Amino acid sequence: MAKTSSRGMLVWLGLAAIIVLLDQLTKTLVVALFRPGEVLPVTSFFNLVRVHNPGAAFSLLAQAGGWQRWLLLAIGVGAVIAILWLLRAHHQQRLFAFALACLLGGALGNVIDRALHGYVVDMLDIHHRWLAPLFAGGHYPAFNIADVAITVGAVGLILDELRRVRRSR
Secondary structure, eight states, X not given: OHHHHHHHHHHHHHHHHHHHHXXXXXXXXXXXXXXXXXXXXXXXXXXXXXXXXXXXXXXXXXXXXXXXXXXXHHHHHHHHHHHHHHHHHHTTSHHHHHHHHHHHHHHHHHHHXXXXXXXXXXXXXXXXXXXXXXSGGGBOOOBOHHHHHHHHHHHHHHHHHHHHHHXXX
């Protein structure tokens, strides 16, 4: 039983590791191929860019003067520990564990950036004129693979909870 249990946990840790590897690979490529602020249009609504975000989501605290690096790093490490604890306890619940693995991979990807650079490297830029009332120039804030994984994980947690509530009725 313990062998099956640990094997189930390894699947989710493997998914998180794949996310971290993809995230770090894409960030390494962008840093190697782009200058900070450089933009490569790909489609009429999507660019590849190189942006350094010292803040949190949507550049929150980006202008805080440097202390935010340590706060956000501590929050990220705390989140990783909490996610590992939850994953260990609930790895047999597929959707919940999938969501946690996505959150874990995304959190680790951004924690690595903060620890190494003091900022997170973002490279995906979605833009359109209908976004202009919400975002400067119609550009949604640049993001990365880790951010995508965190979003997928958050959606997975919501779906899992909705499913759980529906089953309990």
